[in-house]
Amino acid sequence: MSTVQPRRSSRRRTATTKASFKLINDAHSTEDEEPGLDNGDGDGDGATQQRGAKRQKTKGSYAKTTVTKKLAGSRKRGRLSALPEMPLDILFEILKYLDPLDLLRMARTTKDLRSVLMNRSALSVWKSARANIPFLLDCPEGVSEPAFANFMFTTNCHVCLSPRAAYSFAARCVRYCKNCIDRKVIWKPYSNLDLSSALPGGRAASFKLMYTYEVNRPNTPIAGVWLQQDYDDLLKEYQEFPESATKAEDFLELKKSTANNIGEREYEYRDWMEQQEALRAMQRYAARDERRDAILDRLTTAGFGEDIRGMATWELQQFRNHHMVKQPRLLSDRIWKNIEPTMVALMLMFRNQRRQRERAKIIARRRELFARMVNLYERECPLGEVVPSAADFYFLDSATTVRQIIEESPDEEEITLEHFAQYKNQLPQICSEWKTSMIPQLLSVIQRATGEEVDESVLHLAKTIFACRLCDESIFYPEILAHACLQEPPLFDPVDVSRRSTLIDLETAPWNENHALTYRPRRVDSASEVIRGCGLKPDTAKTEDLDAKEFWAMSLTADLGDVEVMDWRRAVRVSHIHPDDQWCQLSKPESMRCFGDVELMFYLNSITIVACVHCRALLLSRDLIDHMSDHKVGPVERSDFFVHRDNPTICTFSTSISVDQCGAKELL
Ligand SMILES: [Zn+2]
Ligand SMILES: [Zn+2]
Numbered sequence: 203m204s205t206v207q208p209r210r211s212s213r214r215r216t217a218t219t220k221a222s223f224k225l226i227n228d229a230h231s232t233e234d235e236e237p238g239l240d241n242g243d244g245d246g247d248g249a250t251q252q253r254g255a256k257r258q259k260t261k262g263s264y265a266k267t268t269v270t271k272k273l274a275g276s277r278k279r280g281r282l283s284a285l286p287e288m289p290l291d292i293l294f295e296i297l298k299y300l301d302p303l304d305l306l307r308m309a310r311t312t313k314d315l316r317s318v319l320m321n322r323s324a325l326s327v328w329k330s331a332r333a334n335i336p337f338l339l340d341c342p343e344g345v346s347e348p349a350f351a352n353f354m355f356t357t358n359c360h361v362c363l364s365p366r367a368a369y370s371f372a373a374r375c376v377r378y379c380k381n382c383i384d385r386k387v388i389w390k391p392y393s394n395l396d397l398s399s400a401l402p403g404g405r406a407a408s409f410k411l412m413y414t415y416e417v418n419r420p421n422t423p424i425a426g427v428w429l430q431q432d433y434d435d436l437l438k439e440y441q442e443f444p445e446s447a448t449k450a451e452d453f454l455e456l457k458k459s460t461a462n463n464i465g466e467r468e469y470e471y472r473d474w475m476e477q478q479e480a481l482r483a484m485q486r487y488a489a490r491d492e493r494r495d496a497i498l499d500r501l502t503t504a505g506f507g508e509d510i511r512g513m514a515t516w517e518l519q520q521f522r523n524h525h526m527v528k529q530p531r532l533l534s535d536r537i538w539k540n541i542e543p544t545m546v547a548l549m550l551m552f553r554n555q556r557r558q559r560e561r562a563k564i565i566a567r568r569r570e571l572f573a574r575m576v577n578l579y580e581r582e583c584p585l586g587e588v589v590p591s592a593a594d595f596y597f598l599d600s601a602t603t604v605r606q607i608i609e610e611s612p613d614e615e616e617i618t619l620e621h622f623a624q625y626k627n628q629l630p631q632i633c634s635e636w637k638t639s640m641i642p643q644l645l646s647v648i649q650r651a652t653g654e655e656v657d658e659s660v661l662h663l664a665k666t667i668f669a670c671r672l673c674d675e676s677i678f679y680p681e682i683l684a685h686a687c688l689q690e691p692p693l694f695d696p697v698d699v700s701r702r703s704t705l706i707d708l709e710t711a712p713w714n715e716n717h718a719l720t721y722r723p724r725r726v727d728s729a730s731e732v733i734r735g736c737g738l739k740p741d742t743a744k745t746e747d748l749d750a751k752e753f754w755a756m757s758l759t760a761d762l763g764d765v766e767v768m769d770w771r772r773a774v775r776v777s778h779i780h781p782d783d784q785w786c787q788l789s790k791p792e793s794m795r796c797f798g799d800v801e802l803m804f805y806l807n808s809i810t811i812v813a814c815v816h817c818r819a820l821l822l823s824r825d826l827i828d829h830m831s832d833h834k835v836g837p838v839e840r841s842d843f844f845v846h847r848d849n850p851t852i853c854t855f856s857t858s859i860s861v862d863q864c865g866a867k868e869l870l
């Protein structure tokens with residue numbers, strides 16, 4: 203490998219002489235032709251001295267005058283062709299502000315410029331160009347400055363010149379494409395005994411002498427390769443090494459660090475490339491941001507300021523990702539002229555969407571007001587009254603006028619509760635009609651589950667409990683018509699988008715639109731056991747019959763001498779959880795009284811949600827004493843508050859008393 207240092211030469215006015223070409227060759231000590239520089243023929247990296255000499259002749263035969271004459275005809279290159287005419291010191295003074303890539307491009311424009319830049323006298327220009335790139339690696343020994351620049355700043359294959367060659371070898375400053383790499387590397391070098399035995403020291407020393415590059419091809423494991431050029435040079439150097447008895451050892455000693463140095467160079471290069479990639483990415487982002495801001499400025503000037511400020515997050519995203527916006531190219535007047543119609547159309551679309559959103563907000567507020575009106579009505583009803591949800595009312599024909607007020611009044615019209623006053627007066631009538639209209643639905647749920655024809659009377663039986671798929675509670679009729687879970691909007695969007703947004707505004711859905719209602723015959727069977735335990739016939743006993751009786755005992759802890767005591771509704775609702783329990787009616791009025799106190803104490807110490815019967819406020823049961831003192835009521839009694847039957851927390855109440863106390867012993 204030649205390591206000739208470039209010789210200093212005095213500045214020359216004429217760029218193209220045989221002598222200058224010779225100097226270029228000196229500068230290109232590895233290669234006379236730096237790869238990719240000339241878009242002409244092939245094997246840039248592997249050119250031999252002979253070939254270099256041939257090229258030299260060819261180039262040298264160009265006379266300066268011929269070239270300039272030829273180029274003078276070309277308008278495009280007219281100005282550039284004057285550059286080599288300039289005094290060299292002035293030209294170099296200008297060129298030293300360029301980057302290596304600029305110099306490479308310049309060298310490719312005309313033969314004259316090429317001659318100037320490939321001249322050894324231009325070495326300082328290349329060096330200062332290199333210094334213009336912060337943190338750039340040094341030019342490796344034995345590689346010319348242009349060859350180094352070509353390797354670092356272009357991506358062509360050094361054999362076939364195809365762009366974006368994937369495999370780089372930094373210590374040699376060569377790069378190959380996937381088609382050419384096969385001819386340039388030795389695959390599986392360590393498994394080839396002929397190769398390693400040809401090296402001084404044989405196979406063992408080959409690890410020290412040859413650097414193994416990693417080649418990462420798609421869909422193939424990473425391969426370790428030797429560069430053919432490394433191998434050939436090493437063999438040649440060894441042949442030229444002075445003969446002696448200890449030739450192999452001496453050579454090895456001399457070359458020991460070769461592979462290490464190459465490895466370090468590779469590492470530095472990868473590191474540099476990663477940094478550059480990160481830098482380029484940052485620059486791209488910055489350029490994109492700049493373009494986007496410039497477009498926004500133009501649109502603001504065009505009167506879209508309000509629309510820009512009112513863009514929704516997803517619209518902003520859509521705008522940023524628009525192919526005309528998301529480009530790292532700065533916005534020029536010409537570009538703006540091209541993209542303006544599309545951008546304006548986009549903004550008009552956003553404006554339209556924004557107005558629709560604003561309209562939807564106004565309607566949403568009116569619907570919320572409607573829901574509030576329904577809520578106020580419910581609070582005026584007797585405690586525990588079944589009142590449908592706002593969504594149930596909203597979609598009924600009777601609400602047509604109200605819907606028109608909400609959905610069709612102009613934006614600026616303030617809608618208040620007053621607008622719904624007339625409608626509110628009709629609610630008792632609408633409620634009762636609605637309840638009747640729901641009965642066929644309830645019956646069909648029972649029929650589907652049991653396969654039996656049933657009529658309305660079955661709903662009033664004490665054993666008839668429905669189940670909720672969402673909370674798994676058992677619920678009686680008519681409370682099932684107001685069960686909160688059944689008023690939840692369905693999880694999956696109904697196809698109708700406007701209906702969906704109505705449900706969101708009202709925060710409820712029409713009853714059982716989410717299909718959470720179900721009927722489980724096994725629960726009815728265990729409920730029947732409770733009723734039988736009370737001495738009644740499940741097929742005829744109605745809820746009102748059982749409400750007349752007060753408490754029931756459960757034999758859960760009978761072996762400890764205690765029984766679990768609870769109200770019959772709770773017993774029916776939980777009976778399916780312990781289907782083997784025996785149920786009986788409490789017989790002693792004393793135990794009921796005792797139980798009554800226990801129940802009151804339970805509420806006063808728990809956090810069940812209850813309603814005050816005096817002011818209808820909802821509160822936590824443990825706050826009852828404080829609350830009642832405001833009403834000047836005391837001591838608190840069970841009749842001072844109301845626990846909704848649909849409130850699942852009511853099920854938390856039960857208590858254990860001794861079998862003797864409840865008088866149920868003889869029944870167990
Ligand atoms: Zn190639
Ligand atoms: Zn539920």
Ligand SMILES: [Zn+2]
Nearest residue numbers: 814816817818
């Ligand atoms: Zn109150």
